[in-house]
Amino acid sequence: MRLTWREVWHSFWRTPLLSSLSIIMIAFSLYSVGLFGLVATNFRHTLSDLAERVEVVAFMLRGTPIETITLASEDIEAFPEVLSVNYVSEDEALARARVELVEFREAYEDLATNPLPASLEIRLRPQFRNAAQARTVAERLRAFGFVDDVRFGQDWVERLDRIRNLAGIVGLVIGAAFGLVAIVIIGVTIRMTVLHRAREISIMRLVGATNAFVRRPFLIEGTLRGVLGGALALGMSFASYRLFASGMGLSGESFVFFTPSQAGLIVGFGLLLGLIGSLISVGRHLRHV
Amino acid sequence: MIRFTHVSKTFPNGTGALRDLSFHIPRGQFVFLTGHSGAGKSTILSLLYAHDRPSSGEVKISGYTVGALRASEVPKLRRRLGVIFQDFRxxxxxxxxxxxxxxxxxxxxxxxxxxxxxxxxxxxxxxxxxxxxxxxxxxxxxxxxxxxxxxxxxxPPIVLADEPTGNLDERARNGVFQLLKDIHAGGTVVIMATHDMDLVRDTPYRIVELREGELVYDSAVDEADDTP
Structure with missing residues (x-):
């Protein structure tokens, strides 16, 4: 193993230009993946902000006893889809309307009786914030005798679903295309390294080195290059993020960078690409010498 | 130790390098493979260190059958060989x-x-x-x-030398040849491909001459035939 690491070290410094070039090429191909990932992450972030507003509201019949509402609230909170249940009394509904619906403030001031019904505002857990789940919960709520009507903004939730699905498919296709380009570039880069050392490989085999022995330093080297390229790509993505955020005056809340695990994923992706690229390139070469 | 039995070798481009070659090299021999360029000398050596496989026939070396070698066995065979080339490598x-x-x-x-x-x-x-x-x-x-x-x-018990003196001046050539003779004197089989007939002449070693992939002269056989 000591010999393998020595080989890796020697190989790296014997061809500093080729080594640096391959790391830069890996970095740039992963940088394009990183930039796309940044756009995709922020788009998803925005969509999840929107999805947080998915709420099912059950309006109640007048005169429903508070005990009934309390018991029903507990039942509803136990639904697997439900995150929280908030009771809004008739008075609270009116007070809210006066604040939020400024244009009707005067109409609400002169009322002799409160026309607004009490309601239960039900927030769904993140994974259930879609039209199908909201509809299911709404159907279940309608079965309660004191529920007069249930609303969940079906149209916009369905539209949100469509956007999410489309974004998912587009993201997958473009992400796969970027990933594929990165794999090809990294494969070619490592192939160049292998060809550069073809003579050395043939001598190694001539003196009785096993394929595993020949392959090992290349795999380590490819993996290291992948990791370094990935780290460089991450740094470049971060620089671009900071530049864009400050240029557009965006805050860290509205425009996010990768989480540590996502950042790790990019470096890990580099590692994997380096490893796979080396495996394929060296494997192909060894089959032909 | 080494046995070629009806060995032919045709390369993928259709070039026939060896044709129905049979010979045996026992322990302790020094063998010259001679012949013009393209006669098949290097092909014999590349079959012996399993760089190539025979198209037909059987090549046996140190208990290994080259045509049937698994990829994992090639390094094992090569560790039992020493190989020397004209370009040093x-x-x-x-x-x-x-x-x-x-x-x-x-x-x-x-x-x-x-x-x-x-x-x-x-x-x-x-x-x-x-x-x-x-x-x-x-x-x-x-x-x-x-x-x-x-x-x-x-x-290694066997040393294969492919034109080892081809790039050398006379003094260096003689020195390298002397080294190979010394190695052989220690009991190692030496097979040396060369077209340098000055080197071959007046040596007591076996000579196998090839022409267009065929064995045309083998001193071990022909001299035995000449013996009354």
Missing amino acids: LLEHRTAEENVAFALEVTGARRDTISPRTMRALTRVGLAGKARAYPKELSGGEQQRVAIARAIVND
Whole structure:
């Protein structure tokens, strides 16, 4: 193993230009993946902000006893889809309307009786914030005798679903295309390294080195290059993020960078690409010498 | 030790390199493979170190059947051989000592034995004093001596030499040939491909001559036939 690491070290410094070039090429191909990932992450972030507003509201019949509402609230909170249940009394509904619906403030001031019904505002857990789940919960709520009507903004939730699905498919296709380009570039880069050392490989085999022995330093080297390229790509993505955020005056809340695990994923992706690229390139070469 | 039985070799481009070749090399022989360029000398050697496989027939060496070798067995066979080429095939970025040690390192030799064995091999070829020199700092003859040291450092029972004197001046050529004779004197089978008939002449060694892939003369057979 000591010999393998020595080989890796020697190989790296014997061809500093080729080594640096391959790391830069890996970095740039992963940088394009990183930039796309940044756009995709922020788009998803925005969509999840929107999805947080998915709420099912059950309006109640007048005169429903508070005990009934309390018991029903507990039942509803136990639904697997439900995150929280908030009771809004008739008075609270009116007070809210006066604040939020400024244009009707005067109409609400002169009322002799409160026309607004009490309601239960039900927030769904993140994974259930879609039209199908909201509809299911709404159907279940309608079965309660004191529920007069249930609303969940079906149209916009369905539209949100469509956007999410489309974004998912587009993201997958473009992400796969970027990933594929990165794999090809990294494969070619490592192939160049292998060809550069073809003579050395043939001598190694001539003196009785096993394929595993020949392959090992290349795999380590490819993996290291992948990791370094990935780290460089991450740094470049971060620089671009900071530049864009400050240029557009965006805050860290509205425009996010990768989480540590996502950042790790990019470096890990580099590692994997380096490893796979080396495996394929060296494997192909060894089959032909 | 080595046996060719009706061996033919045709390359994928259709070139026929060997045609129905049969001969046997027992332990302890020094054999010259002679013939013009393209006669098939190098092909015989490349079959012996399993770089190529026969198209038909059987090549046996040290108990291995080359045509039936699994990929994992090729290194095992090569560790029992020393191979020397006309172009030396040394690693330019390694010193003479590192080039020789490399042959031990790749075979997983014990670390504490590598340096003494390397120096012993270099001493044997007369280059102990140039162990730290890089190939480009050595003459052609010296580079070939390093290649020979690398070939013998594992004490192989068979040494294959493909035109080892082809790139050398007369003095260096004689030195390399003397080294190969010394190696053979230690009991090693040496098979040397050459078209240098001055070298072959007046030696007591077996001569196998090839022409267009066919064996046209084998001193071991023909001289035996001449014996009354």
